[in-house]
Amino acid sequence: MGWRRKRQGIEMLQKIYSKFIDQKSKEIFKSRLLFSLTGDYSEICKIVSGTDQAAEIRHKISFSKDRHVFLWGTGFWGDHLIKSFPDIKWQGYVDNSPRESQKNGMPVYDPQEFLKIYSGQPIFIATAFYHEEIHHQLLSYGIGEDKIINAGKLMVDLFDSQYFDLPFLPHAEDEVFVDAGCFDGLTVRNFIKWSGGKYREIISFEPDAVCLEKCRAVLKDVENLTLENMGLWSSKGVLSFHATGNSDSQIAEEGETRITTGMLDEIAGDRRITFIKMDIEGAEKEALMGAQNIIRNQKPKLAISIYHKKEDIWELPALLLEMNPEYQFYLRHYSLREAETVLYAV
Template identity: 30%
Template sequence: MRIRDLFGEVEATLRQGKGGGSYGSKRERLWQWASGTRGSFWKRLAFHLNRKTYKEWDRAEGGFGPALVNEFWPLLNDPAPYEAGYDLLEDEESREVYLWRLKVRLAMPFVLRWEDVYPAPPAPGVGDLSIGAEEEAFCKGFKSGQYLLRDICMPEPGDVILDLGAFLGDSAVTFSRLVGDGGHVWSFEALASQFETLRKNLARFGCDNVTPCFNAAWNRNEELHMSSNRGSSAIGGRENPVPGIRIDDFVRERGIDRVDFIKMDIEGAEQEALEGGAETIGAMKPRLALSAYHKPEDLHLLMTMVREMHPGYRFHMRHYDPGFCDTVLYAVP
């Protein structure tokens, strides 16, 4: 199935009663309005329901989340970049994950529980890969295989890794065990309270091959401020200062002569971090594991950006969560 075919499929699904009126009065009014437009349902919706119009409508109705329409409006208005992103994916499983995310975006404004309409695809897992029983208990995402795509995009013994968005250290501990004594991991965490916990966890598991770095990967070297919400942090607000640094400058200043693998899960700053690492990625051609769900355009734009740095990259995509989060784009040179 191609991207443009999704519009008819999702509309048919909604008209079968799997979304729309039975899922809430505000959504029912939106559904009835959109269904009554002349011509193509989705084209009319895209034309009328731009951000300004939607915010006015949402305010009048009491609101159920402008972010929902911000998710799917770009797809309705200009599907061409999403079509190009689909064409860049290497395997059928990647394309299915990609299409699933687009279906969810289209259905979201009309349903209360999108999971009932388009359930998340299963996580691929890690097979018989092991990092140690105690480590696996700590690394909650390990069994699902997040950031690890077996036989395609994996950290290897001796690798040098940039772990951007280390949180409490689960990915850092995983990478530490996989690269072994001959490798090294540079782990960025941008929230001070979590950075201290990261350091403690690295000491707890004896990760001597991991260097914790209190930095945020960015496209300029400047002080940033982080907002915190339920353990995750994102750039914004006025508190929680952290040094923002370009990957290219970090690699140069630390005298790092090769980078083999880069993982990014940095709450919507992936585009800026890639901009700041364009020289490193183009010259060293590391394998990449990039979170691709924080911004709607990340789904296709991250691939375009990486291809501009080095045209030989090939792309795969997997999903790791029963909900909307944790879709990872893999890039292999």
């Protein structure tokens, strides 16, 4: 029986692979699959290197091949830049409020210390927050624009382009868009921009009460929008939830709050759903199971986050093909680290 299951598993992987329409998707699939199986971060580096933003970074650095590079910012994003670009010669960190003198075996400078030793090396702005302010700060020091690599802006631009940048996604004037994981309302705004304002309805789901209130505030002018304070799941019920008020909120057994969950098949009623986006911190599989009738009978466009769990890369495509074998797939990646890989089904 064991060999039969292995053979079935291999055949399913082959079937998934054959459903990817372009070579870029196939390369991302292979690298994500190997990363899930081995934990080898070089596979993520391959995916990152395929983004336009990584190409821009390497183009700028190419003019200073023999020079070391500084990171401005000692936080989360700098650590991931070091991991994703291991071949760059990192020289040290700079931070406006340094909390340590060394990190990752490199010195950490405050701005005044940095200016004393700076001799024209490229500088990465390694934060997605306040990157514009830091950019102006560097220019005020007399550092040339050609020496500044605003990785923060590149990261934000890359992240913000997800779900709607594929030219292969067909648009209809009667779109009914489901946004599972409304978070800050940005996806709704981007959908409206993508659709040219021509749509029938937007239904957004956000179980985190803090995030929901933010969405209500920033989307109050949006027409034909329904905001649901609940999570999508494979059944109707109540589940434990870890509420953080940010993008890390998720369904969790040890969660300190309780949320209502529902099935999209039931909530949608007689609506014809045309487009579903899901970024719900690992609950994608359960939510898709709760939408299986819509997926089988209506075949909506899908944009599904496929990185929260290591098994997502094979389980989610397999599940979708089981529900509707007519789907074909694209994969795209929207960060300079391991997160933000999206599966498109059309």
